Amino acid sequence: MIIADRKPFEEIKESVKDYNKIMVLGCETCVAICQAGGEKEAEILASELKLAFGNEGKKVEVNDEIVIRQCDDEFMSDTAFLEKVKEADVVLSIACGVGVQHSCNYFNRIITEKPIRVIPGLNTTFMGANIDVGLWEERCLGCGDCVLERTGGICPITRCAKSLLNGPCGGSSNGKCEINKDTDCAWHLIIERLEALGELERIKPVEKYKDWRPSHSGGPRRMVREDLRL
Amino acid sequence: MKSGSNLEGLLEKGEFVITGELGPPKGTDVEVVKKKAAMLKGNVDAVNITDNQTAIVRMSSIATSKILIDEGLEPTMQMVARDRNRLAIMSDLFGASALGIKNMLCLSGDHQSFGNHPEAKNVFDIDSIQMIHMVKTMRDEHKVICGDEIEGDFKMFIGAASNPFADPFQYRVHRLAKKIEAGVDFIQTQCIYDMKRFKEFMKQVVDMGLHEKCKILAGITPLKSVGMARYMAANVSGIIIPEEIIDRLKGAGKEKVASEGIKITCEQIQELREIEGLSGIHLMAIEWEHKVQEIVEAAGLLPRSVL
Ligand code: SF4
Numbered sequence A: 001m002i003i004a005d006r007k008p009f010e011e012i013k014e015s016v017k018d019y020n021k022i023m024v025l026g027c028e029t030c031v032a033i034c035q036a037g038g039e040k041e042a043e044i045l046a047s048e049l050k051l052a053f054g055n056e057g058k059k060v061e062v063n064d065e066i067v068i069r070q071c072d073d074e075f076m077s078d079t080a081f082l083e084k085v086k087e088a089d090v091v092l093s094i095a096c097g098v099g100v101q102h103s104c105n106y107f108n109r110i111i112t113e114k115p116i117r118v119i120p121g122l123n124t125t126f127m128g129a130n131i132d133v134g135l136w137e138e139r140c141l142g143c144g145d146c147v148l149e150r151t152g153g154i155c156p157i158t159r160c161a162k163s164l165l166n167g168p169c170g171g172s173s174n175g176k177c178e179i180n181k182d183t184d185c186a187w188h189l190i191i192e193r194l195e196a197l198g199e200l201e202r203i204k205p206v207e208k209y210k211d212w213r214p215s216h217s218g219g220p221r222r223m224v225r226e227d228l229r230l
Numbered sequence B: 001m002k003s004g005s006n007l008e009g010l011l012e013k014g015e016f017v018i019t020g021e022l023g024p025p026k027g028t029d030v031e032v033v034k035k036k037a038a039m040l041k042g043n044v045d046a047v048n049i050t051d052n053q054t055a056i057v058r059m060s061s062i063a064t065s066k067i068l069i070d071e072g073l074e075p076t077m078q079m080v081a082r083d084r085n086r087l088a089i090m091s092d093l094f095g096a097s098a099l100g101i102k103n104m105l106c107l108s109g110d111h112q113s114f115g116n117h118p119e120a121k122n123v124f125d126i127d128s129i130q131m132i133h134m135v136k137t138m139r140d141e142h143k144v145i146c147g148d149e150i151e152g153d154f155k156m157f158i159g160a161a162s163n164p165f166a167d168p169f170q171y172r173v174h175r176l177a178k179k180i181e182a183g184v185d186f187i188q189t190q191c192i193y194d195m196k197r198f199k200e201f202m203k204q205v206v207d208m209g210l211h212e213k214c215k216i217l218a219g220i221t222p223l224k225s226v227g228m229a230r231y232m233a234a235n236v237s238g239i240i241i242p243e244e245i246i247d248r249l250k251g252a253g254k255e256k257v258a259s260e261g262i263k264i265t266c267e268q269i270q271e272l273r274e275i276e277g278l279s280g281i282h283l284m285a286i287e288w289e290h291k292v293q294e295i296v297e298a299a300g301l302l303p304r305s306v307l
């Protein structure tokens, strides 16, 4: 899932300080699970903003709303909800970067009376997994041409700090990456896993240059599924 | 000959070679390069020119290599995959070749988080093993990797690094084998202090016959002080310094610690010369270039022959 982290409160406050009607908009999917931008977090952020502006004697109206997914039109089409969006001076979206952009795009397509301003309250960090309570780690960079079949199910593009396809580099030490002692060396993990599987032979041939076109290097990506199009 | 370099020629003749290292200045001061070059001249067979080592911005390895050529030394230009994509690497290699550079070293490069611009975005379009393969393709097939013909000659003696002290230990020799499969001509190792582990590594190398497929140069860095030894063991990835070496430096006292460091280096060189499968020494006397002559002489490796 997509992992995100709330921006520092001062930065958020600064970004909305010129508006009188603020809508904090949460998203019930990925960012709710990683407890950065769900219903509860939207409520908390709205109260914090009210309190902070209140203490400064500023009269600001802050409301919080939640939708199931900000990356999909159908979850934002409720008329009463759209009415509230229209009334707000700013929508402070605490979805991931996709949700912020998509809700903005949707609101501006549907609401014609005025342009709608949507700004982010989170920093979208990575695609990852929940490893332990309060711990998430990055797992996939969406390179568009998955190599996991050859690397024991451990991604060298994402989990090796140098995205080496023929690792490990000379910095691998005691199973840790040279960049810091909290980060596992992906190649150490790959070798251990392949050894356990009896498949170490798989990484002995030289892995050739990667074609980065299916990745972001090929430009913004687009996927068309003719079978699903109307 | 693959490159016509002095280093290649000496190795082909079966001479025990010695290469040095020169770190370019953090700016434009050519005099620094010339001064260091003068100290190395005649004492080593070729000189590695580092490429933004430890991710700190310095004069480019290509330009510094050219200055060395003008000073009458033979450079081995290092190139890291951290800062350049495949286009930049191939284009820089053409430029390097046009300037008379005949040896190069293919490296992944230290992560930028170690350096003075940790905010930078890295490249890592290809890795060091793919870089070896790329340079070999350019040299032997006379093509860039997309298959387009190269205009003019392209010759290069292709080197790479090997760290026998990184983990997982049992896999290190296979990674060396991969570099050979990719087409490497010579290998320089990380600096060696743990002789026992290095001998174990070299035994694996010889058992697999890898020393017959590429030339292996053992890395050596003289220790100037106890502090330097401790710093390197703690901060440089994959360096193990046995306690007995640290004890010897300590025992020598402040006055004599440097000469004890040189003595240890000479003993290491003698020990390395006995190891089967080694073709030479890569002496990395970091900011100690003025001691290189003394070390090489004491090790009985002077005068150097030039082809
Ligand atoms: S190889 Fe590519 S698609 Fe597969 S996990 Fe890694 S980044 Fe994701």
Ligand code: SF4
Residues within 6 Å of the ligand: A159, A160, A161, A162, A163, A164, A167, A168, A169, A170, A171, A172, A173, A176, A177, A178, A179, A184, A185, A186, A187, A188
């Ligand atoms: S230590 Fe391991 S994970 Fe870190 S850069 Fe090197 S190979 Fe990649």
